[in-house]
Amino acid sequence: MRITISGPPGSGTTSLARHLTTRYGLDLISAGEVFRQLAREHGMDLAEFGRFAESDPSVDRMIDARQKEIGERSENIIVEGRLSGRMVENADLRIWLTASIACRAKRIAGRDEMDEEGALVYTENRQRSEATRYLNYYGIEIGDLSHYDLVLSSETFGVDALATIVDTAIACLKRQKESL
Numbered sequence: 001m002r003i004t005i006s007g008p009p010g011s012g013t014t015s016l017a018r019h020l021t022t023r024y025g026l027d028l029i030s031a032g033e034v035f036r037q038l039a040r041e042h043g044m045d046l047a048e049f050g051r052f053a054e055s056d057p058s059v060d061r062m063i064d065a066r067q068k069e070i071g072e073r074s075e076n077i078i079v080e081g082r083l084s085g086r087m088v089e090n091a092d093l094r095i096w097l098t099a100s101i102a103c104r105a106k107r108i109a110g111r112d113e114m115d116e117e118g119a120l121v122y123t124e125n126r127q128r129s130e131a132t133r134y135l136n137y138y139g140i141e142i143g144d145l146s147h148y149d150l151v152l153s154s155e156t157f158g159v160d161a162l163a164t165i166v167d168t169a170i171a172c173l174k175r176q177k178e179s180l
Helices: 013-024 031-041 046-055 058-073 101-112 116-138 161-177
Strands: 002-006 027-030 076-080 094-096 150-153
Touching: 002 013, 002 058, 013 027, 013 076, 013 094, 013 161, 027 031, 027 058, 031 046, 031 058, 046 058, 058 076, 058 116, 094 161, 101 116, 150 161
Parallel strands: 002 076, 002 094, 027 076, 094 150
Antiparallel strands: none
């Protein structure tokens, strides 16, 4: 089973991905993990590689290509990242998580040790930057959710409830495959 989990910053994609990998014994590849691996391959620490990535669009393309390659060749994996639902063409289930900008900024403030107002500005700027890059690099309108099988609110549902919804979707997909 190949599952992709995408969503804007602070929407809970990593939390859900980790929860499901434990529940189903799947491997996990995340954009953040690929970023760290590429930093090591380039002989840079994360801060150096971050500065390099800001000045060189090929870094985003490398991360996306690596995630696509790993996701498409793996049989039992969750691929977590903003574009994973678009990049892993043979995914069995594509999930998009959403939550209001205020909710996401509060989460980001809590984990990144910044105040909520700063986190809100940071999140809005990051979203704008990513949307522009995705449109320029790939012609992807990140707000078009038509590629996703499930669009779920992580503001309404906690990680356990989200996992229960995903459990139902997985069970349906398994029954569907068995009947073929």
